[in-house]
Amino acid sequence: MPMSAPLHSDAHRQPRVVVDVGSNTIHAFTVEGKELKLPVRLGALVEGATPGQRQLSSPGIDALVEALQQVIAHFEVNQPEQVHAFATSAVRDSTNQGYIVEQVLHRTGVRLAVISGLDEAGLTYRWAADWLVQQHPTLTQARLGMVDIGGGSVELATGVGLQVEEAISLPLGTAWLTSTSDPEVEPQRAVQRWRDLIAQQWRRPDTITLAGRMVVGTSKTWATLGSLCSDNPDAAHVDRQRLGELLQAPDRILHLLQPLALSPGRAQQSLAGAVVAHALLEHFDGDRVVVCPSGALREAYMTYVLGVLATPTSQQQKAAGLMVAPKLGGDAPRFPSEHAPRYHAPRPGVTGDWVATCPYRPARYPCGAVHVQRLS
Numbered sequence: 259m260p261m262s263a264p265l266h267s268d269a270h271r272q273p274r275v276v277v278d279v280g281s282n283t284i285h286a287f288t289v290e291g292k293e294l295k296l297p298v299r300l301g302a303l304v305e306g307a308t309p310g311q312r313q314l315s316s317p318g319i320d321a322l323v324e325a326l327q328q329v330i331a332h333f334e335v336n337q338p339e340q341v342h343a344f345a346t347s348a349v350r351d352s353t354n355q356g357y358i359v360e361q362v363l364h365r366t367g368v369r370l371a372v373i374s375g376l377d378e379a380g381l382t383y384r385w386a387a388d389w390l391v392q393q394h395p396t397l398t399q400a401r402l403g404m405v406d407i408g409g410g411s412v413e414l415a416t417g418v419g420l421q422v423e424e425a426i427s428l429p430l431g432t433a434w435l436t437s438t439s440d441p442e443v444e445p446q447r448a449v450q451r452w453r454d455l456i457a458q459q460w461r462r463p464d465t466i467t468l469a470g471r472m473v474v475g476t477s478k479t480w481a482t483l484g485s486l487c488s489d490n491p492d493a494a495h496v497d498r499q500r501l502g503e504l505l506q507a508p509d510r511i512l513h514l515l516q517p518l519a520l521s522p523g524r525a526q527q528s529l530a531g532a533v534v535a536h537a538l539l540e541h542f543d544g545d546r547v548v549v550c551p552s553g554a555l556r557e558a559y560m561t562y563v564l565g566v567l568a569t570p571t572s573q574q575q576k577a578a579g580l581m582v583a584p585k586l587g588g589d590a591p592r593f594p595s596e597h598a599p600r601y602h603a604p605r606p607g608v609t610g611d612w613v614a615t616c617p618y619r620p621a622r623y624p625c626g627a628v629h630v631q632r633l634s
Contacts, residue, residue, distance in 0.1 A: 273342035275333050278556045281348040281409030281433050286329040294332050296325045300348040301409040301433025309429035313354040319361050326366045338367030344559060345372050347410025347431060375411060375427020378555060382406045383415035383422045385558035386474045386550045391420060403468035405538060407479040407531045409433035414466055424466045428459045430534055432479060432527035441526050445508035449533055456537045468542040476550040479531030482518050484549035494549040498539040505536055
């Protein structure tokens with residue numbers, strides 16, 4: 259069968275429900291603002307101690323399927339094609355990824371898209387930079403950096419203003435780190451173990467640098483750390499010195515994190531995230547990270563891949579009566595916000611992927627499109 263059709267039967271048909279399959283939460287939402295959050299901790303159901311050997315367990319696959327079935331029932335979906343689900347590291351980094359996608363399709367009728375770590379980093383940077391420029395228009399040409407500390411992976415990206423330049427995804431997710439050492443039993447030993455694992459990743463030859471850049475952090479972890487380090491919730495930031503002081507007593511910071519935890523086990527993950535954040539600031543000799551509202555990847559995916567939301571800056575333009583496309587930069591292709599992007603055949607030699615025309619791709623990556631894996 260030629261791979262030239264869109265993910266949906268109508269090239270301009272938009273999904274009713276979009277589902278973000280994360281490592282800690284499965285979050286379903288509609289463009290009308292309705293949402294459903296299911297605390298399905300897929301990251302804790304991944305087997306395998308080292309990157310490249312992880313796989314989502316059978317209970318994890320069952321939990322994912324049951325969650326999608328619950329989404330379909332909750333939103334009274336009549337056709338599975340009305341649901342667009344995308345997954346990140348919990349599925350992406352699993353050696354049984356193809357089996358997961360097949361099981362989801364067979365048992366729910368939903369085609370699960372799997373986005374790469376580079377795409378996740380590029381998308382998140384684009385949205386975070388858009389948000390930052392909206393807050394501070396003078397930063398349109400500023401050298402920026404972005405860090406997303408997730409449950410399964412950590413994404414870094416750099417760019418100038420809204421244009422992303424470099425990106426990388428590192429296997430340092432907080433769910434995985436806490437699976438390597440229990441901070442409740444030996445907090446000091448756990449912190450040191452995590453620091454050693456983080457240091458190994460900093461020695462990678464392809465690691466990018468955030469030195470000399472204004473850095474924005476986006477994730478639940480950054481939001482939690484911002485609450486600890488900043489007295490002003492409207493201008494949250496994570497300060498290197500303050501974070502370092504807190505980490506001198508891991509049991510104390512763990513106690514402070516308990517009331518802020520969104521679900522059982524999240525306090526431990528936030529502690530692991532604090533170690534990642536502090537190690538990152540030390541490595542790049544940064545003083546602080548500005549905290550962007552969480553949910554950047556979901557918003558970015560709906561905006562730049564599915565084309566069903568406006569960007570933060572284009573929302574301002576629409577309010578002024580200007581119906582213009584978002585500023586995308588470079589020679590990258592554009593698509594009107596009222597249409598879903600075009601899906602077309604993958605690059606030569608690449609099989610099992612749908613490729614969506616999308617303009618945020620890091621310059622280091624040789625293709626100007628986002629690869630959304632489709633194995634069925």
